[in-house]
Amino acid sequence: MSEKKDFYQFTGTKGYIVSRSLVEAVNCAIALERPLLIKGEPGTGKTLLAEHVSEGLGMPMESWHIKSTSKAMEGLYVYDTLQRLNDARFGEGNVEDIRSYIKLGPMGRVFSAEKRHVLLIDEIDKADLEFPNDILRELDEMQFTVMETGDEVKAKERPVVIITSNNEKELPDAFLRRCVFHFIDFPTPDLMKEIVDVHHPNLDTQLLDQVLIKFYWLRGQPDLRKKPSTSELIDWISALRRSGLSDGQLSEHIPFIGSLLKNEADTAALADFEERGGKMPEDWSDLGPRYNQ
Amino acid sequence: MFLDFFYEMRDEGIPVAMQEWQMFMTVLERGLHDSSLMSFYNLAKSTLVKSETYFDAFDRVFAKVFKGVEGELSVSDELEEWLRDPENFKDLTDEQREMLEELDANELMRRFLETLEEQDERHDGGGRWVGTGGHSPFGHSGEHPTGIRVGGESKNRSAMKVAEDRRFQDYRTDVTLDVRNVKVALKRLRHLTREGGEDELDLDETVDETCRNAGEIELVYRPERRNNVRLLLLMDVGGTMDPYYEPVSRLLTALHEERGLRDFRPYYFHNCIYERVGTTADLYMKDAVPTGDLLRRYDERWKVLIVGDAAMHPAELMNPRGNINPRHESESRGIDWLMKFREHFERIVWMNPDPQSDWEHTRTTQVIQSIFPMLPLSLDGIQDAVTTLVGARPSAAGVTRH
Structure with missing residues (x-):
């Protein structure tokens, strides 16, 4: 029972609002020493989470941004053979010492660090399908061997591993089994108000209400190609504030639509809707039962 | 009761295995x-369920198992509220603590649920009921609401309520298809080989x-490994395919956008394949090509995907001159x-x-x-x-030849 007190290690930070379920998932992953896999719509703050966990726990962070060409080995270490060959050819550098040609990757650096780190493996689904399987053992045991030298790199303190995925590819079962999973659901209007408050404090409540009604209404349109996300909402409010608009001007027209909709077809569809004199919602009750509980 | 939870989840098709269970x-x-x-x-959700596509199934199972009967809520909304109330927390004696720690998880769970069922009013102190400041294993103890910035969600909402809401229905994969989902599924359509341009240091x-x-x-x-799958779509x-315009067009869009394939060729037919197939979806005669050409042009390594409802008049499949369009009439049978x-x-x-x-x-x-082999058009x-199409070959016994 004594462990309960240590459970809530991470409770969010000033600049990052978290839902209770996310707090619990993060702390569960920390307590079990398992990687935390975060999925969710783009723009829901998956990557930011790692930064704020690192800030909240006071641990340094190391990020590994995955690209389509990323290989598992790169995260551990890279043996720069070409450099060594070149040095051997021209008699430069310390060719005798193979270790000076072995450069640790993000995972390698975190494992060999003295202090406990937060390791962010960002957008793991961008890589090859087999990629997650290739780092499975290393993540499990938190150690690996540098093949060229036989050196063991073993984590003194198991890092807090946070992995994000945009769901572009299915992740292998064996990999999933080892993770604590959390899906960041799109924030509810109430949570969204808190999030907006962090970025735009002291926003007029009436304006905020109008902004959010329009925003959730837009997101609710079924034929939208690309739904606007939280980060787009924040940008949009910035634009609105700079232009000094009041809530009255929002009722019939959505200004600066370019900051919300990033798809031509969507912008055209909305313009068409406005031209036909379509009625935009003015109140939460216009949005249907989902927002009126 | 607790094991029921495990098996109910498996019955619902949630891939929970021992490893997740142990973690939980x-x-x-x-x-x-x-x-x-x-x-x-x-x-439970974080440790047992590893994909949002199963959240809905999980919610259903959770509501079913931890409620006993569907449609009835045995846990009151306030329960959670006063569990979180930081009441004066009485220190437990060492003996009590030891006793509590000896309870295994199963027993703990059973008692937890039993207690919840029996309880119907607020309870502080004491050794059995769920409440604040007590020494029952289920009392509130360390969570200070002031210490956590909890967002606006789930205020006054019990887990049951959340489970019952089934907000994750949209993420189920067995019913809906969207272009992105399909693309994810199609990513596996590949077979890697080393061919073509040399761009990797050997x-x-x-x-x-x-x-x-x-x-x-x-x-x-040396050349990097590349996808070598060539796909022929018919x-x-x-x-009768008109009602399926939406899912089919999504599959088609996903296939057209799939850059990973080495080659992709779509052809179209109506009801069954005969002498000619269309190169466009409107099946104009002038654009049609002889089906025999397909068989000559594409060798056996091409993967073939046929999409169709397979429902037609038996004559269209089994008889010569079966083609429903008399202008395309032919001697050979569809079959x-x-x-x-x-x-x-x-x-x-x-x-x-x-x-x-x-x-x-x-x-x-x-x-x-x-x-x-026929499969439903779902994710x-x-x-x-x-x-x-690309997986390991099924054993000979699995293939039926007539």
């Missing part, structure tokens, strides 16, 4: 759920060549063409948008099912189709 047990043993049903729900060869060159560095490159259009496809290509899958339960009621569907079906 560890959570319970260490009391991480902190006696709150909401936390219990959250942690270290072994470089060292060998450099040695042969008396130390003068000679870089050797799609039924018009008539003969299908057999030719089966003989020619190694891997063929037929995807059927009709509900799987209807298949057995249509004679032609059953006949076609005996020729090609799961597409995944299975991809496996059938």
Whole structure:
């Protein structure tokens, strides 16, 4: 029972609002020493989470941004053979010492660090399908061997591993089994108000209400190609504030639509809707039962 | 009761295995759920379910198992509220603590649920009831609401309520198809080989060549591994396929946008494949090509995906001059063409948008099912189709030949 007190290690930070379920998932992953896999719509703050966990726990962070060409080995270490060959050819550098040609990757650096780190493996689904399987053992045991030298790199303190995925590819079962999973659901209007408050404090409540009604209404349109996300909402409010608009001007027209909709077809569809004199919602009750509980 | 939870989840098709279960047990043993049903729900979900597509199924199971009877809520909304109330917490004696720690997770769970069921009013102190400041294993103890910035969600909402809401229905994969989902499924449609341009350093060869060159560095490159899958798509259009316009067009969009394939060629037909197939979905005669050309042009390594409802008049499949369009009338039977496809290509899958339960009621569907492996046009079906097209070969026993 004594462990309960240590459970809530991470409770969010000033600049990052978290839902209770996310707090619990993060702390569960920390307590079990398992990687935390975060999925969710783009723009829901998956990557930011790692930064704020690192800030909240006071641990340094190391990020590994995955690209389509990323290989598992790169995260551990890279043996720069070409450099060594070149040095051997021209008699430069310390060719005798193979270790000076072995450069640790993000995972390698975190494992060999003295202090406990937060390791962010960002957008793991961008890589090859087999990629997650290739780092499975290393993540499990938190150690690996540098093949060229036989050196063991073993984590003194198991890092807090946070992995994000945009769901572009299915992740292998064996990999999933080892993770604590959390899906960041799109924030509810109430949570969204808190999030907006962090970025735009002291926003007029009436304006905020109008902004959010329009925003959730837009997101609710079924034929939208690309739904606007939280980060787009924040940008949009910035634009609105700079232009000094009041809530009255929002009722019939959505200004600066370019900051919300990033798809031509969507912008055209909305313009068409406005031209036909379509009625935009003015109140939460216009949005249907989902927002009126 | 607790094991029921496990098996109910498996019955619902949630892939929970021992590994996840153990992880969950560890959570319970260490009391991480902190006696709150909401936390219990959250942690169970985080550790047991690894994809949002199963959230809906999980919610259903959770509501069913932890409520006993559907439609009745045995946990009051306030319960959670006063569990979180930081009441004066009485220190437990060592003896009591020891006793509590000896309870295994299963027992703990059983008692937790029993207690919840029995309880119907607020309870502080005491040794059995769920309440604040007590020494029951389920009392509130360490969670200070002031210490956590909890967002606006789930205020006054019990886990049951959340589970009942089933907000994750949209993420189910067995019912809906969207372009992105389909693309994810299609990503597995691949077979890697080394062919084409040389753009990866081949270290072994470089060292060998450099040695042969008396130390003068000679870089050797080799082609990177690339997808070698070529896909031939044959799609039924018009008539009975019209109601399936949406899912079919999504599959088509995803296939067209799929850059990973080495080659992709779509063709169209109506009801069944005969002498000619269309190169466009409107099936204009002038754009049609002889089906025989397809068999000549594409060798057996091409993967073939046929999409159609397979439901037609038996004559359209079994009789000469079966083509429903009299202008395209021909001597050869539709079934003969299908057999030719089966003989020619190694891997063929037929995807059927009709509900799987209807298949057995249509004679032609059953006949076609005996020729090609048939799968439903759902996300799961597409995944299975991809496996059938590029996965390991099924054992000989699995293939039925007539």
